[in-house]
Amino acid sequence: MFLHLNPAQKEIQEKVRALVAEEITPHALEIDSRDEFPQTSYEAFIRAGLLKLSLPLEYGGRDTDTTSLCLVIEEISKASPASALLIFPTQAVIRIIRGVGTSEQQKRFFSDMAQGDRLCGFCLTEPNHGSDAGSLQTRAVLDGDCYRVNGTKTFITLGPHAHYYLVFVRTGPGKRTAGVSALIVPRETSGLSFGKKEKKMGLGGSVTSEMIFNQAKVDQENLLLQEGEGWSILSHHANIMRVWGVASMSLGIAEGAYEAALAFAKKRTQFKRLIASFQAISFMLADMKMEIEAARSMIFRTAAMIDNREGTFRDQETLVSMCKCYASDLAMRTTIDAVQIYGGAGYLKGSPVERMMRDAKAIQIFDGSNQIQRMIVAKNILLD
Numbered sequence: 001m002f003l004h005l006n007p008a009q010k011e012i013q014e015k016v017r018a019l020v021a022e023e024i025t026p027h028a029l030e031i032d033s034r035d036e037f038p039q040t041s042y043e044a045f046i047r048a049g050l051l052k053l054s055l056p057l058e059y060g061g062r063d064t065d066t067t068s069l070c071l072v073i074e075e076i077s078k079a080s081p082a083s084a085l086l087i088f089p090t091q092a093v094i095r096i097i098r099g100v101g102t103s104e105q106q107k108r109f110f111s112d113m114a115q116g117d118r119l120c121g122f123c124l125t126e127p128n129h130g131s132d133a134g135s136l137q138t139r140a141v142l143d144g145d146c147y148r149v150n151g152t153k154t155f156i157t158l159g160p161h162a163h164y165y166l167v168f169v170r171t172g173p174g175k176r177t178a179g180v181s182a183l184i185v186p187r188e189t190s191g192l193s194f195g196k197k198e199k200k201m202g203l204g205g206s207v208t209s210e211m212i213f214n215q216a217k218v219d220q221e222n223l224l225l226q227e228g229e230g231w232s233i234l235s236h237h238a239n240i241m242r243v244w245g246v247a248s249m250s251l252g253i254a255e256g257a258y259e260a261a262l263a264f265a266k267k268r269t270q271f272k273r274l275i276a277s278f279q280a281i282s283f284m285l286a287d288m289k290m291e292i293e294a295a296r297s298m299i300f301r302t303a304a305m306i307d308n309r310e311g312t313f314r315d316q317e318t319l320v321s322m323c324k325c326y327a328s329d330l331a332m333r334t335t336i337d338a339v340q341i342y343g344g345a346g347y348l349k350g351s352p353v354e355r356m357m358r359d360a361k362a363i364q365i366f367d368g369s370n371q372i373q374r375m376i377v378a379k380n381i382l383l384d
């Protein structure tokens with residue numbers, strides 16, 4: 001459907017659409033069923049420069065805006081959300097370092113990331129602190145010019161495959177969110193190891209593992225901002241990633257499922273008629289399309305607002321949570337209905353829609369569950 005895109009945004013949309021058709025879609029089912037790091041997607045993204053989209057131009061990046069990132073993640077997720085998860089945390093960490101890193105930190109990390117094959121992980125969740133991330137317990141204690149880090153992070157997307165990790169830790173005496181700080185941790189850090197790869201219901205190919213810090217030694221110069229400012233980094237700089245990240249992934253999944261269901265309904269006959277001609281089926285398709293367009297409008301309006309620096313912090317926070325929650329609930333409903341339209345064929349392994357249904361479920365949970373997003377929306381609207 002029609003979107004107001006500038007020439008640079010249109011160019012990137014077309015480029016990624018072509019790349020997905022040639023290099024991602026043909027491997028999408030295999031990526032899920034093998035459930036191994038998606039090497040073919042990784043190599044395709046390196047060739048296309050997609051891992052350094054958010055880097056400044058002087059480091060060979062594209063200085064990509066929020067709207068373009070939405071387009072990229074949406075296109076890739078139509079075919080393979082697990083592949084989109086190579087780009088999502090990586091761009092999130094780059095954007096955060098751009099937002100809060102000193103010029104020395106930016107020079108140090110971006111010179112290396114300019115190679116174009118670097119991946120980043122985003123590490124907040126712990127075994128006993130998921131939604132209540134403000135109570136996290138991984139502790140970093142200053143010891144000379146480095147921090148000694150101890151604790152465990154869990155559910156970390158990309159697991160041992162990333163080169164750098166943005167890790168939220170507790171420093172100093174500050175209680176709850178006041179004691180949270182953010183460290184950039186290179187993979188080769190001594191005392192850092194990874195637990196087993198988790199077996200998940202969906203998102204096969206997206207590696208998820210535990211990260212264990214045992215007296216891990218991290219240079220003090222890798223602290224972002226000051227001690228105790230980690231929570232403000234999360235709310236003011238990390239939060240918007242939900243629009244171009246998980247919300248756009250959800251939009252892509254919903255569109256992928258809708259397109260598959262539409263094509264199926266226009267081919268499958270029962271009672272000597274195409275099933276698309278039954279009102280029960282065509283109304284399901286009509287509902288899918290309406291809701292997809294509603295989600296698309298909300299996501300791209302919010303992305304444009306962020307790009308144009310419009311609205312207050314609270315306006316943006318409310319819309320970001322609405323996008324995440326609405327789009328991921330929509331992806332769940334759409335994929336369930338797509339399986340229904342496929343009938344028995346939709347319930348078989350190897351059908352694209354059963355994979356999409358399993359993938360969609362994860363997004364209602366991660367990057368702040370939809371209950372937490374509703375709490376944010378409710379808190380903000382009740383302040384009005």
Ligand SMILES: Cc1cc2nc3c(=O)[nH]c(=O)nc-3n(C[C@H](O)[C@H](O)[C@H](O)COP(=O)(O)OP(=O)(O)OC[C@H]3O[C@@H](n4cnc5c(N)ncnc54)[C@H](O)[C@@H]3O)c2cc1C
Pocket residue numbers: 089122123124125129130131132154155156157158200203208362365366367368369370371372375
């Ligand atoms: C595939 C996948 C990838 C992930 N990748 C990452 C990653 O890269 N980095 C990272 O840091 N984390 C990651 N996560 C973790 C994810 O962000 C957490 O799972 C999520 O925040 C929920 O935390 P939890 O699982 O501990 O659930 P809990 O917080 O224990 O919540 C359990 C249930 O209670 C609900 N609940 C909790 N508190 C409230 C409340 N106050 N009011 C109402 N309901 C509430 C939740 O919504 C949920 O339904 C990933 C998770 C998955 C599944």
